[in-house]
Amino acid sequence: MMDDLSLLCALQARDPAALAHLFDTYADRLYRLALGLLGNEADADDIVQGAFLKVITRLDAFEGRSNLGTWLYRVAYNASLDLLRSRREISLPEEDGSEEGDASAIMPSVLVEWSSPDALLADAEARRNLDEAIHSLPESLRSVFLLRDVEQLSTLEVAEVLSISESLVKVRLHRARLTLRERLAVYFAERIPKEG
Amino acid sequence: MNCEELISYLSDYIDQNLDEELRLDAQEHLATCQNCRIVLDSTQKTILMYRQAGLQRIPGGRRSALFARLLAVFEQRKGDEPSKS
Numbered sequence: 546m547m548d549d550l551s552l553l554c555a556l557q558a559r560d561p562a563a564l565a566h567l568f569d570t571y572a573d574r575l576y577r578l579a580l581g582l583l584g585n586e587a588d589a590d591d592i593v594q595g596a597f598l599k600v601i602t603r604l605d606a607f608e609g610r611s612n613l614g615t616w617l618y619r620v621a622y623n624a625s626l627d628l629l630r631s632r633r634e635i636s637l638p639e640e641d642g643s644e645e646g647d648a649s650a651i652m653p654s655v656l657v658e659w660s661s662p663d664a665l666l667a668d669a670e671a672r673r674n675l676d677e678a679i680h681s682l683p684e685s686l687r688s689v690f691l692l693r694d695v696e697q698l699s700t701l702e703v704a705e706v707l708s709i710s711e712s713l714v715k716v717r718l719h720r721a722r723l724t725l726r727e728r729l730a731v732y733f734a735e736r737i738p739k740e741g
Numbered sequence: 742m743n744c745e746e747l748i749s750y751l752s753d754y755i756d757q758n759l760d761e762e763l764r765l766d767a768q769e770h771l772a773t774c775q776n777c778r779i780v781l782d783s784t785q786k787t788i789l790m791y792r793q794a795g796l797q798r799i800p801g802g803r804r805s806a807l808f809a810r811l812l813a814v815f816e817q818r819k820g821d822e823p824s825k826s
Contacts, residue, residue, distance in 0.1 A: 564815050568808050573798045580797065590803060597811050601818065652748060653780045662789045675794055694788045695795040719752035726780070726787045 549612045557604050568597065571614055574696055575621040581691040582625040584680055592628070596621040611705050618698070618706040622688060629684060651723040655730035665733060678728040682721055689714055690721035742766040747777045755785060 555563030572593055579592035599620050600613070607616065665671055679687060692703045693714065700718075704711045742750075742763075747770050753759050754767050771778050799807065 559815060559818065561812060561816065564812060565808070568811065572804065572807070576799045577795055577797055581795070590799070590807065593799065594807055594810065598814060601811065601815050652745065653776075656776045656779050658779055659783045659786050662786050662793060665786070666790055666794055672794060675790060679791065690791070691795075695791050697792075715752065715758075722752055722755075722784050722787060723748070725791070726784045729787055729790075730783055 552613060553604070553607065556601075564601070567600075567613065567617075571617050572597070574614075575617060578618065578688075578691055578696065579621055579625050581679065581695070582622075582684065582688060583628060584676075588625075588628060592621050592624050595624050611702075615698075615702055615705050618692070618696075618702075619708075622692075622706055626684070651720060651727070653723065653727055653730070655727060655734055657730065657734040659730075659733055671732075674729065674732045678725050678732075681728065682724060686717050686721035686724065689717040690725070693718050694722070742770040744770075744774060744777055747771070747774070748780065751781065751784060754781070755788070 552563055552566060556567065575593045575596055576589050579589035580586065583589055583592070596617050600607075600617055607613070611619075659665060666675075679690070682690065688707060689703060692698045692706060693700065698706070700711050700714050703714045707714070747754075747767055750759060750763060750767055754764065757764075759767060771781060798804070
């Protein structure tokens with residue numbers, strides 16, 4: 546396991562093993578983020594390639610204020626956002642802090658017990674429903690959920706990738722989780738017989 | 742703690758970010774409120790399902806082709822760049 550500084554030095558010395566290590570560590574993660582944001586494999590491939598190319602060509606500009614992984618995520622996220630904006634699938638940023646006081650706005654309404662995640666994931670229709678539910682979230686909530694809960698970055702790392710405050714990450718994560726839970730609850734309540 | 746407060750703290754409870762007093766208040770509420778237990782359980786399952794479903798990798802052929810393209814650029818720049826200190 547190579548630490549960030551050793552990896553950066555090896556990359557700057559153009560060691561192919563260092564590139565392989567960086568690629569093996571982050572390529573699939575960036576792919577999942579881009580696929581989750583864009584919903585299209587070809588676009589996700591382009592985002593991953595673009596992110597690595599940017600890092601490869603700008604290694605000397607890396608200031609080390611964040612780690613290499615956060616840098617890669619940020620490049621991939623910003624490129625995905627540009628693509629969404631170019632398709633007019635999202636509006637301009639809404640980060641004016643007005644969301645921060647709104648954490649308790651969601652109250653769950655569908656209150657039925659669920660089966661185990663494995664059972665819920667067992668069929669293709671359920672998985673399609675998961676995809677539809679996450680793509681119905683606004684981008685601002687989807688990106689936080691993907692980075693924090695799927696990729697398991699820390700709150701601080703998510704804040705750095707998205708260039709927002711940690712408190713806004715927490716507010717958005719809370720909203721994303723409850724919104725997804727509510728959407729899936731409607732679906733699973735209709736489909737899955739209660740266990741026990 | 743009432744249901745509305747529990748829900749407002751739910752994410753922090755899941756992430757173990759509550760201080761001791763709030764955590765105990767939340768646990769006390771959960772012990773007596775089945776609806777909030779259901780919300781907690783189904784929210785945790787929501788997270789777990791996306792985590793499990795989200796373990797895709799770049800399909801093999803595309804992955805190796807992508808790495809080959811990046812390696813070509815990476816090695817080309819080794820030739821282009823005089824060493825900087």
